[in-house]
Amino acid sequence: xxxxxxxxxxxxxxxxxxxxxxxxxxxxxxxxxxxxxxxxxxxxxxxxxxxxxxxxxxxxxxxxxxxxxxxxxxxxxxxxxxxxxxxxxxxxxxxxxxxxxxxxxxxxxxxxxxxxxxxxxxxxxxxxxxxxxxxxxxxxxxxxxxxxxxxxxxxxxxxxxxxxxxxxxxxxxxxxxxxxxxxxxxxxxxxxxxxxxxxxxxxxxxxxxxxxxxxxxxxxxxxxxxxxxxxxxxxxxxxxxxxxxxxxxxxxxxxxxxxxxxxxxxxxxxxxxxxxxxxxxxxxxxxxxxxxxxxxxxxxxxxx
Numbered sequence: 001x002x003x004x005x006x007x008x009x010x011x012x013x014x015x016x017x018x019x020x021x022x023x024x025x026x027x028x029x030x031x032x033x034x035x036x037x038x039x040x041x042x043x044x045x046x047x048x049x050x051x052x053x054x055x056x057x058x059x060x061x062x063x064x065x066x067x068x069x070x071x072x073x074x075x076x077x078x079x080x081x082x083x084x085x086x087x088x089x090x091x092x093x094x095x096x097x098x099x100x101x102x103x104x105x106x107x108x109x110x111x112x113x114x115x116x117x118x119x120x121x122x123x124x125x126x127x128x129x130x131x132x133x134x135x136x137x138x139x140x141x142x143x144x145x146x147x148x149x150x151x152x153x154x155x156x157x158x159x160x161x162x163x164x165x166x167x168x169x170x171x172x173x174x175x176x177x178x179x180x181x182x183x184x185x186x187x188x189x190x191x192x193x194x195x196x197x198x199x200x201x202x203x204x205x206x207x208x209x210x211x212x213x214x215x216x217x218x219x220x221x222x223x224x225x226x227x228x229x230x231x232x233x234x235x236x237x238x239x240x241x242x243x244x245x246x247x248x249x250x251x252x253x254x255x256x257x258x259x260x261x262x263x264x265x266x267x268x269x270x271x272x273x274x275x276x277x278x279x280x281x282x283x284x285x286x287x288x289x290x291x292x293x294x295x296x297x298x299x300x301x302x303x304x
Contacts, residue, residue, distance in 0.1 A: 001026050002200070002299035004223060004262065006291045007036075007043035011229050012065050013268045019043050019293050020065045021265065023225060024053070025202060027148065027299075030127060032056045033073065034146065034204050034225075040069035041076050047294050051080045056132075057113075059090040060206045061143035062097040071104035077111040085112040089125070089134060092117035093142045118144045121213075130199075135217050137208035139242035145206065145217045150199030160193040198303050203258070206265060209239055210248050218256035222300045225291075226252055227265035228276055234269075246276040250283030259300050260287040 007022030014020050020037025024044070031053040033040075044051065054077065059067050077086060090098050095117055102113065116125055118134035123144075125132045129151075134144040154175070161167065165183030166174060174180040178190045203217045203224040218224045228246035230238040238245050244252075246263060253261040261284055263276050270276075273290045281288055289297055 002028065004202075004225065004297040004299070005047050005049055006262070006264065006293065006295040006297070007040055007047060009264045009266060009291045009293055010037075010065070011227075011265045011267050012063075014038070014065075015268050017293065018266065018268075020069065021206075022069060023204065023264075024049055025148070025204075026053065027202070028129065030055045030130075032058055032132075032146075032148070034058045035060055035066040035206060036069035036073050037065045038068045041072045043293065047296075051076045052082050054082070055084060055086060057086060057088045057090075058132075058146050058204070059088075059094075059098070060137075060145065060204070061091060061139060061141050062094040063141060063207065066206065067097070067101065070098070070101040074102055074111065074113065075105070075107045078107060078109050082111055085114050087114045087116050087125070089116045089118060089132070089146070091142045091144055092119045135213045137205070137213050138211040139207045139209070141242075143207050143242075145208065145213065146204040147217045147221075148202040150201070152199045153197040154190060154194040155197040156194045164188045164193055166193055200299060200302060202299065205252070207242060208244065209242050210244060210252075214244075214252050215256050218252050218258050221256065221258045222303070223260045223262065223297065224253060224256075224258045225262045225264060228263040228280065229265050229267050231270060231275055232279055246279035247283055250280035250288075253280075253284045253286065258284070258286060259303075260289065260297065262289045262291050262297055264291040 005024040008019030010018035021035040022040040023034040025032040122135045133147045170180045201221045203221040205226045226249040228249040229243040232247045
């Protein structure tokens with residue numbers, strides 16, 4: 001399963017219809033919980049997602065709407081006796097904030113939290129079949145965006161395998177070793193019977209001004225979550241506070257070759273979500289989702 005479960009879509013102030021931030025990326029056996037704001041536990045319950053699904057906590061920065069759900073989530077992981085270790089990724093400069101929230105109140109602490117702070121311009125970690133990378137963005141507080149990248153693979157071509165006399169166990173040998181002998185004894189290389197299969201990519205870009213790092217994170221993403229706190233008529237305000245407009249989010253997606261763009265982190269000053277779609281759509285012609293709480297967005301099928 002590869003899908004995004006949107007738990008909350010508000011920015012600094014929640015509304016009657018929008019909870020504070022929260023985004024769970026389900027990626028095969030991993031569950032990456034990005035920016036859990038207040039109420040994340042309840043939103044996960046409403047979405048039908050158990051705490052045991054969480055394997056990584058990923059915090060972009062330590063403004064309250066992006067992290068005040070952490071204490072409850074950590075305690076819930078212990079209450080549910082999550083058996084696996086949970087990695088925690090966050091800006092190293094905010095380690096003191098993480099420590100306070102990790103032990104914000106008394107509880108029976110059973111969960112193993114592996115702290116994996118991000119430092120400098122970029123930090124990477126290896127996962128099971130993917131790389132997770134944090135890249136520094138441009139905000140009023142040190143903030144990092146995240147990029148998940150699956151390595152490129154190979155797609156076997158049945159007609160080529162048949163023509164080269166590769167069948168049965170020899171197919172597995174070709175994949176493992178990079179070469180195998182055909183039925184006539186000739187050496188067949190992997191590239192002779194397959195083609196490149198691009199790995200999938202996911203980007204999570206929150207709380208930032210327009211900057212090169214945002215484009216780098218979104219580059220070639222199959223699915224990208226990009227904040228659009230403001231509309232273009234408030235572009236100056238967005239710049240002053242270190243945020244993007246919906247039009248800027250659309251531009252990032254278009255210039256970076258994103259396939260599906262998810263807009264989120266909306267200011268409470270705007271009443272009509274259609275305006276965000278209209279502005280981003282003026283720049284980006286791919287699949288566009290103006291996120292609502294509890295929206296589920298599948299990662300698109302692999303590129304042909």
